[in-house]
Amino acid sequence: MTVKQRNPRKSAGNGKPVPRSADSSRTEVEETPSKYRIDWRRIVTRLLLIIGIMATVYFTKRDSMMPFAKQKEEINKRSVDISCSEDYTEELRQFQGCTPRKCGRVVWDSVIHPSEASALLNIAQRGLTLGGSAGGASILDLHSGALSQGNAFINMYKLDAIKTVFNQDDFRIYSHIKNKIHQAIANHFGISQDGLYLTHPTFFSRITSAPPKTIHDEYWHPHVDKETYESFHYTSLLYLTDYGQDFEGGRFIFVDKDSNKTVEPRRGRVSAFTSGSENLHYVEPVTSGTRYAITVSFTCDPTHAITDPKLRT
Structure with missing residues (x-):
C-alpha cells in the first residue's frame, strides 16, 4: 500500500x-x-x-406448520393443485390419460363412512394379534401376507391361526372400501379408473410411541413415495383412529417451501396426493396412544398391478 x-x-x-x-x-x-x-x-x-x-x-x-385438515373439522372435500415435478416426464407418453399432468393433494371425510373405517380397524387389530413389531411401527399386508413380528417380517398366511382370525367378509369389506378410494382418486385427478391400478405395497399400519428397534421403525424421515417405489403415481391414506383422542403426535406433514402443511388423522378421513417429489412428506413421531391407518397405493403401469387379496386357508 x-x-x-x-x-x-x-x-x-x-x-x-x-x-x-x-x-x-x-x-x-x-x-x-x-x-x-x-x-x-x-x-x-x-x-x-x-x-x-x-x-x-x-x-x-x-x-412452521399450517393446518391443511384439522381433526375437529368435517371436510366434504378440500384440495390444492401443485405444479408437477419432473418425476413423470418419461412416463407421460407411456401411460397417457393416467400419468399426472394435474398434481396436488386432496382430503375427504365424505368418501368412507366412519362405520366402514371401524370395520377396517377391527380387521387390522385382529390381524396384528398374530405379530407386531418390537419397535413402534407394525405393518399388515393382506395382499402379500407380510406381517411385522419382532425385528423382522413373516408371512401370516403360513400361520395356522390365520383361519380363526379372518373370514371372507373381512376381505369383501376391504375390497369394497378400496374401490371407493380408487374411484374418488380417479374422479378428482380426471383420469380413467380403468387405467389406474392398485399396486404394492398397500398395507395397514399401527404406530405407537415405542422406541425404534430397526430401520423399519423409523417412519418419520421425510421422503418421496415415487423415489421409494418407482411405479407409484397416486398415494392415499385412510385413517382409522383419531388424532388427539386415540393418540398424540402422528400428524401427516407435507414439506413445502413456504410452510409445512399438516393433516390431522380423523377416523374415516382419506388423504390422497400425487406420489412425486412435489409432495415430499413425513409422519410425526407418535408420542402416546396408537395410530392406525391403511396406505392404498395406485399406479398407471399395469405390469405393477396387484389383485384384491383373498383369504388363504
Missing part, C-alpha cells in the same frame, strides 16, 4: 518548514496504514450474525 505524504509542518514564527526527525517521520508512516487496515474480525462477526439471522428465518419457515 502506498502511503500518501503530507506537507511538511511550518513553524508558527517564521513560516519556514520545520524539519522532522527521523523518528517522527517513521512513526507517521507506521501509523498511517492503520487508517486503511481492514478490521477482518468485525467483518467476520457481522457476516456470522447475518448468516445466523438468515438461517433462523429459513428454519423457522421450514418448520
Whole structure:
C-alpha cells in the first residue's frame, strides 16, 4: 500500500518548514496504514450474525406448520393443485390419460363412512394379534401376507391361526372400501379408473410411541413415495383412529417451501396426493396412544398391478 505524504509542518514564527526527525517521520508512516487496515474480525462477526439471522428465518419457515385438515373439522372435500415435478416426464407418453399432468393433494371425510373405517380397524387389530413389531411401527399386508413380528417380517398366511382370525367378509369389506378410494382418486385427478391400478405395497399400519428397534421403525424421515417405489403415481391414506383422542403426535406433514402443511388423522378421513417429489412428506413421531391407518397405493403401469387379496386357508 502506498502511503500518501503530507506537507511538511511550518513553524508558527517564521513560516519556514520545520524539519522532522527521523523518528517522527517513521512513526507517521507506521501509523498511517492503520487508517486503511481492514478490521477482518468485525467483518467476520457481522457476516456470522447475518448468516445466523438468515438461517433462523429459513428454519423457522421450514418448520412452521399450517393446518391443511384439522381433526375437529368435517371436510366434504378440500384440495390444492401443485405444479408437477419432473418425476413423470418419461412416463407421460407411456401411460397417457393416467400419468399426472394435474398434481396436488386432496382430503375427504365424505368418501368412507366412519362405520366402514371401524370395520377396517377391527380387521387390522385382529390381524396384528398374530405379530407386531418390537419397535413402534407394525405393518399388515393382506395382499402379500407380510406381517411385522419382532425385528423382522413373516408371512401370516403360513400361520395356522390365520383361519380363526379372518373370514371372507373381512376381505369383501376391504375390497369394497378400496374401490371407493380408487374411484374418488380417479374422479378428482380426471383420469380413467380403468387405467389406474392398485399396486404394492398397500398395507395397514399401527404406530405407537415405542422406541425404534430397526430401520423399519423409523417412519418419520421425510421422503418421496415415487423415489421409494418407482411405479407409484397416486398415494392415499385412510385413517382409522383419531388424532388427539386415540393418540398424540402422528400428524401427516407435507414439506413445502413456504410452510409445512399438516393433516390431522380423523377416523374415516382419506388423504390422497400425487406420489412425486412435489409432495415430499413425513409422519410425526407418535408420542402416546396408537395410530392406525391403511396406505392404498395406485399406479398407471399395469405390469405393477396387484389383485384384491383373498383369504388363504
